[in-house]
Every structure is written in C-alpha cells, then in structure tokens.
Amino acid sequence: MQKQTITTRPIRSLEDALERCQILGMRVSRQRRFILELLWQANEHLAAREIYDRLNQQGKEIGHTSVYQNLEALSSQGIIECIERCDGRLYGNISDSHSHINCVDTNQILDVHVELPEDFIRKIEEETGVRITEYSINFFGYRNQQEG
Secondary structure (H helix, E strand, O other): OOOOOOOOOOOOOHHHHHHHHHHOOOOOOHHHHHHHHHHHHHOOOEOHHHHHHHHHHOOOOOOHHHHHHHHHHHHHOOOOEEEEEOOEEEEEOOOOOOEEEEEOOOOOEEEEOOOOOHHHHHHHHHHHOOOOOOOOOEEEEOOOOOOO
16 A cells, blocks of 8 residues: 655645645634634734634634634644643644744744754764654743843
C-alpha cells in the first residue's frame, strides 16, 4: 500500500483557511466561519474561552460546546494552530511550521518565521543522525524593558 502525499500551500489568509476546509470536505458552518474570522482579525493566540467571549460580545451567539468542537476540528485538520500550555490550549491562525516569541511579562505569544542557516542544520543532522525536515524555535523575553 502506497501512501499518497498531497502538497498543500501554507494557509496565509482567511480565504486560504476557508478554501482548505472545502478541500478537506469540512462544512463551513456559520460558527466555524465566525471562529476563523475572529482568529484572523485578532491575529493573536487565544484560549477557547476568550474566543467564546469575544464572539458573544460581537453579537455572534455561539455555545461553549460549539466553540470547543470547532476548534478541535480545525486544529486537528491543520487549519489553525493549537499550542498546549500548562494553563490550557491557545489557538492561532498560522498553521504551518513557524517559531514563537514568548513574552514573559505580557504572557503573549508572537509568531515569527525563522530560517536557520543550511550549514547549521547540516551540522545538527551530522551530530544526531536525524534528517531535519522542519523546525520551530521558542524564544523567551520581555516586551517591556526591565530597568535594572
């Protein structure tokens, strides 16, 4: 049995996310569209509760269960990102391989695309015997300058 590989381009916009749902045969319900629109408008990582609260504040009535089920469906299909943290899951709109800057003082997570030098990656591969196909780096720091 041969495994088929489908090459897909990265999701870079709300339209790309909606198109990927359709390609995967996922129904784009009103609630699912609300969640995707919010994640693309907010452009930050949000907890399910924050998503629920913001949608309801916008007058887009959606139940807790619907939010959680849709977030699970979208993240399991690689349409949105799910970050596991000790205080719960956070969801973001970038789903392809990327790195994060974790702001210790604001508790925000910023998305960044980092490209390591090819010779650095080869050195790691030689040292470990593992062929690297993708990577992500977690940076930690302070957004606000700390006076010393």
